[in-house]
Amino acid sequence: MSERMHLPNRRGAVAISFTHRDQRFRAHIGYFAGGGLAEIFLDAARPDSALDAFAADAAILISLLLQRGSSPAEIGHALRRTPDGSPASLIGAAIDQLQAILHDDEEHQ
Secondary structure, three states: OOOOOOOOOOOOEEEEEEEEOOEEEEEEEEEOOOOOEEEEEEEEOOOOOHHHHHHHHHHHHHHHHHHOOOOHHHHHHHOOEOOOOOEOOHHHHHHHHHHHHHHHHHHOO
16 A cells, blocks of 8 residues: 655645535645645535535545545546446546646646
8 A cells, every 4th residue: 555645734725616416515625735636625515414424524535545646537437427427426526626627737837
């Protein structure tokens, strides 16, 4: 297992909102000092709901994968998709958001 990369105490972050299956979510995405994606925090529109707890737990797992060197593309490739290619779960939707941000970051460099 690869070693977990530790995050600096202060780091850059962006906040976004997105919808998955008619549910609104808010994400905060943190970066490593070198600019790579390091973590994600997810909140559902209804605080303290079961969906909010699932979103928070999903974000922790995604963050741990990122901090161990997995890319959003690698994570996304392993997840289920619907027949039309859209994400089958909130986790896939969050990964798609990370990939879009990564793509935007690469275009602006």
